[in-house]
Amino acid sequence: MTQAVIYTDLDGTLLDHHTYELGVAGPVLSEVLARGIPVIPVTSKTHAEVQLLCQNLKLNGPFVVENGAAIWVPKTWGLLRPTGSASASGYWCHVLGKSRGYIRGLMAGLGGEWSSRFHALSDMSSRQVCAVTGLDEPSARRAQARHYSETLLWLGSAVDRIVFAQAVAELGLQVVQGGRFLHVLAGGGKGTAMRWLHEHICSDLHPDAISIAAGDAHNDLQLLEAADHALVVRSPLHEPPKPHNHPRLYLSTEEGPAGWAEGIQSIFEIIDKEKGYGRFLSERQHYYAAQSG
């Protein structure tokens, strides 16, 4: 079989939005890993959070943090040192964004009119973060350890949020809506990070690697659109994101990790059955188009 690489969002996709558990995705994840298929988290979570999660989930490859602002690659994983990457504790760290201090400095220029409409995650007490996220205190502190993005709990209206996003964009920053928080970045993004990593995987390890991306929210759109196969996982909380004109889109019937398991199994069943990427594409396009409609 052609080598595949799965790039996956975590909260609401591989992990349950409320419990942060794998649930029925656990056995499917184990099966995928046993087949030697890399599963690469692409998440709004921090380095501190994802490094621990990778240990618990037995993921030993790269991961993308803070909505694509930085990429961490274990030095022993097989990639050559990417140009421009820093060496840090057994990893190559490639930063696509700018520092949180830089982002905060620019946002200060927005003036006081917005300050009552959000709480910055990094300014909240860990107890407040626990209340919002359901995390325990050590986990909440790891969630607050942000370096390349500013994460906001939005308190204003949905209309205000759109106006705010426009004002932030005029500062040269990006705003993305996650399942729980609003994230402000200065460069990078889930899709940009995935493309960067996939190019390195193709050039150093597997020239014809197929990319499969899975996500459940608006901040996964870039990621889904950048991949060869997009798995949109339904959420119990919001409408699924709608990748623009993706020819190979699978929209899960199930929600959260159950939808991840369903979608990944379905995509691999088809790939295995067809034993060829080209045939898979031509025969399945209608099926995917119908799902995405």
Ligand SMILES: [Mg+2]
């Ligand atoms: Mg999510």
